[in-house]
Amino acid sequence: MRNVSIEPEKSQSISVSLGGQRCEIRLIQRTTFLYMDLTSNGVPLIQGVPCLYGNKMVGYKHLGFLGDLVFIDNVGQRDPEWSGLGTRFSLYYIEESDLV
Template sequence: MQQISLQASKSQEVSITLNNQACKIKLHQRSTGFYMDLYVNDSPIMQGVICLNCNYMVRYKYLGFSGDLVFVDTKGANDPVWDEIGTRYQLYYLTADEIS
């Protein structure tokens, strides 16, 4: 499991290599929740997926992403909100082996 460093911001973009995959993660706070877009090699894997506590973000192997991403509330069981991203709410990458 690998922690992905994030800042408390309503909107941000992070470029990171995860298991030899060139990833771009975009995060956006909207009135209805905190949302994620994921790109690998500039190709969209998923877009506009709501971030929920301890729920896998990608979920489906056919999308072409090896592993998965998950937000974890380190102080309870709430869904992430922008002002505590990177502190209370941490984003983790899990390899396919760690998910099984």
């Protein structure tokens, strides 16, 4: 499991290599939830998916993403929100070999 560096900002884009994949992660806070878009190797995989505590963000192998992403609350079990990103709320990349 690898920690993906995120900042406490309402909107951000992160370019990172995960499991040999060139990834663009976009996070944006709306009134209801924090949402994620994920592009891997230039192919959009997910768009506008709500970020929920402990929930696999990609979730489907047929999308072709190796591994998955998950938000963890380091204090409790709340869904992530922008002001706690990088401190209270961490984003982790789970290697393909670690998925069950």
